[in-house]
Amino acid sequence: xxxxxxxxxLSGRDAYRSELTELARHDPRVLCFEADLGGRKHPFAQExxxxxxxxxxxxxxxxxxxxGLASAGYRPFVSTFAPFATLRAAESMKLSxxxxxxxxxxxxxxxxxxxxxxxxTHHCLEDLAVVQSFPGITIAAPYGEQETRAVVRxxxxxxxxxxxxxxxxAAAVSLPxxxxxxxxxxxxxGSSEVCLVSVGEVGTALALEAxxxxxxxxxxxxxxxxHASLTAAAEELRxxxxxxxxxxxxxxxxxxxxxxxxxxxxxxxxxxVNAGMAxxxxxxDHGEVLGQLGLDLAHVLAAV
Amino acid sequence: xxGTLEGASxxxxxxxxxxxxxxxxxMAAQPTGCHLGGSLSVLxxxxxxxxxxxxxxxxxxxxxxxxxxxxxxxALYVSGRLAENPAxxxxxxxxxxxxxxxxxxxxxxxxxxxLGHGVPxxxxxxxxxxxxxxxxxxxxxxxxxxxxxxLVWEACQVAAARRLGNLVVxxxxxxxxxxxxxxDISPLPDLDARFAAFGxxxxxxxxxxxxxxxxxxxxxxxxxxxxxxxxxxxGKGVPPVEGKPGAHYVTIDATRAAKWKRMIR
Numbered sequence: 001x002x003x004x005x006x007x008x009x010l011s012g013r014d015a016y017r018s019e020l021t022e023l024a025r026h027d028p029r030v031l032c033f034e035a036d037l038g039g040r041k042h043p044f045a046q047e048x049x050x051x052x053x054x055x056x057x058x059x060x061x062x063x064x065x066x067x068g069l070a071s072a073g074y075r076p077f078v079s080t081f082a083p084f085a086t087l088r089a090a091e092s093m094k095l096s097x098x099x100x101x102x103x104x105x106x107x108x109x110x111x112x113x114x115x116x117x118x119x120x121t122h123h124c125l126e127d128l129a130v131v132q133s134f135p136g137i138t139i140a141a142p143y144g145e146q147e148t149r150a151v152v153r154x155x156x157x158x159x160x161x162x163x164x165x166x167x168x169x170a171a172a173v174s175l176p177x178x179x180x181x182x183x184x185x186x187x188x189x190g191s192s193e194v195c196l197v198s199v200g201e202v203g204t205a206l207a208l209e210a211x212x213x214x215x216x217x218x219x220x221x222x223x224x225x226x227h228a229s230l231t232a233a234a235e236e237l238r239x240x241x242x243x244x245x246x247x248x249x250x251x252x253x254x255x256x257x258x259x260x261x262x263x264x265x266x267x268x269x270x271x272x273v274n275a276g277m278a279x280x281x282x283x284x285d286h287g288e289v290l291g292q293l294g295l296d297l298a299h300v301l302a303a304v
Numbered sequence: 305x306x307g308t309l310e311g312a313s314x315x316x317x318x319x320x321x322x323x324x325x326x327x328x329x330x331m332a333a334q335p336t337g338c339h340l341g342g343s344l345s346v347l348x349x350x351x352x353x354x355x356x357x358x359x360x361x362x363x364x365x366x367x368x369x370x371x372x373x374x375x376x377x378x379a380l381y382v383s384g385r386l387a388e389n390p391a392x393x394x395x396x397x398x399x400x401x402x403x404x405x406x407x408x409x410x411x412x413x414x415x416x417x418x419l420g421h422g423v424p425x426x427x428x429x430x431x432x433x434x435x436x437x438x439x440x441x442x443x444x445x446x447x448x449x450x451x452x453x454x455l456v457w458e459a460c461q462v463a464a465a466r467r468l469g470n471l472v473v474x475x476x477x478x479x480x481x482x483x484x485x486x487x488d489i490s491p492l493p494d495l496d497a498r499f500a501a502f503g504x505x506x507x508x509x510x511x512x513x514x515x516x517x518x519x520x521x522x523x524x525x526x527x528x529x530x531x532x533x534x535x536x537x538x539g540k541g542v543p544p545v546e547g548k549p550g551a552h553y554v555t556i557d558a559t560r561a562a563k564w565k566r567m568i569r
Contacts, residue, residue, distance in 0.1 A: 012326075031435075051435075053466070055465075055466070056461070056462060058458045058459070058461065058462050060424070060455055060458065061424040061455065061458045061459045061461075062462075063463050064424030064425055064427075064428060064459070065424045065425075065427050065428030065431060065459070066428060067414070067425060067428060068414075068424070068426065068427065068428020068429040068430075068431065068442070069423045069428045069429075069430060069431060069432045069435075070428075071414070071428075071429065071432075072428075072429060072432030072433070072436070073414055073436075074432055074435070091418060091421075092421070092500050094426075095415050095418065095421060096414075096425075097422075099406075099415050100407055100414060100415055107336070132397070158425070205390050268447060
């Protein structure tokens with residue numbers, strides 16, 4: 001994966017902070033909330049201190065309060081690590097964002113096992129399953145700086161609830177076409193019947209590596225992975241020339257993108273390469289923890 | 305009286321409360337029954353809170369103890385915020401008057417019933433008022449059993465830290481909860497001191513004294529959120545259930561409902 005990292009690119013969470021800071025210059029509705037995991041030199045806090053709020057370690061309260069603010073016309077962006085947003089504050093996401101449909105944007109770094117040696121409590125291989133089951137929330141899993149910025153712009157321009165998952169510090173240049181990340185991004189054509197489907201930072205990086213070794217494989221990248229977006233994407237994938245799709249995602253098999261696509265495309269073969277059902281409990285860097293879970297290039301190549 | 309903080313006369317408020325109590329009894333006579341005891345205990349609080357919101361200054365009332373939905377629908381109706389009488393429709397298919405309220409009901413902004421969420425909703429609303437220069441309040445009406453939920457205190461912590469002086473948490477202190485008495489299950493001694501320790505201004509009132517409730521919801525807004533501990537009686541106003549913990553959820557027939565409604569003064 002490191003081969004695709006670029007020193008000139010920002011990580012997903014830094015791209016979010018930078019883009020939102022710029023957007024807030026022209027949109028007074030935009031507010032920025034953190035639950036004590038935003039760092040001491042948050043650019044939004046420095047440029048818009050009157051609209052930046054570190055509410056402390058209070059994730060459910062943050063999302064519910066953001067719903068109150070959204071109901072009054074503001075566009076609050078709230079950020080905390082993925083496990084805390086989608087599991088500790090799951091009911092707030094369900095009721096405030098799903099059921100009520102409040103225009104709250106949750107940006108969640110540390111998705112998957114990007115927390116690496118931080119350990120099991122800081123991993124989140126379940127967020128897509130949880131949030132996908134709440135109707136009405138747009139879910140984005142962008143890859144790289146440009147796509148993350150585009151997602152933040154789309155979320156700010158919209159009025160409904162968004163969930164945006166990012167990793168930790170991995171930085172990448174997005175795929176071509178990522179400035180408008182709707183639908184399927186056909187990243188690379190292939191000559192075989194097999195198409196890689198990449199989701200998120202790790203899934204996309206692995207798909208790029210696999211395609212570099214096996215250029216006959218197609219590569220379709222998905223940024224928006226909520227059920228409505230996947231329903232539309234499945235229509236496009238199904239009408240393509242491919243008959244076998246290998247979905248690569250940093251998530252458990254249950255409730256992930258592969259499982260949803262398999263239900264949406266029963267007439268074609270959908271295979272998942274994912275983080276499996278084991279608990280990540282060892283140390284190491286991000287790639288090493290992924291390797292412990294069987295989410296690496298070897299497993300992708302074996303699946304195709 | 306819209307547009308002022310004076311609100312309706314106490315006579316008008318008492319009449320609203322009486323009519324609303326009868327509607328709540330009607331809802332207990334629906335096939336589903338309703339959370340009667342806690343609806344009757346919180347009713348005067350809601351009547352006073354909606355009267356405060358009639359000032360039209362951006363004040364929002366959030367019933368955090370959403371199981372008292374019958375009281376909420378009744379109070380909305382007698383306060384002129386709901387056009388149709390909700391009682392004959394309560395709990396029925398094809399209508400949104402469910403046992404816990406949803407924003408599908410006119411006058412209801414937030415879904416409540418899973419306890420604790422109403423406090424941060426009201427806090428967010430209060431924060432929005434402050435950011436936009438408004439003078440409205442965020443009023444959360446909680447149960448006392450509800451205070452066993454951690455989310456309530458998480459939100460109180462944040463509200464005090466943000467100095468949300470326009471947040472008012474009104475506690476319907478009826479002493480009961482689903483399985484019995486709060487005092488027996490998980491008591492809340494020194495409740496005033498608990499709120500005070502969180503940085504709230506605390507007052508205690510008779511939760512069935514509409515004049516006292518009005519005073520508690522009025523007054524100047526400072527930089528400390530307010531807690532109003534409203535001492536109430538479960539089943540208030542209906543002698544057969546008044547003060548009885550077992551009246552938490554009640555289903556009655558139409559004959560009994562008619563008899564109970566005649567007792568309400």
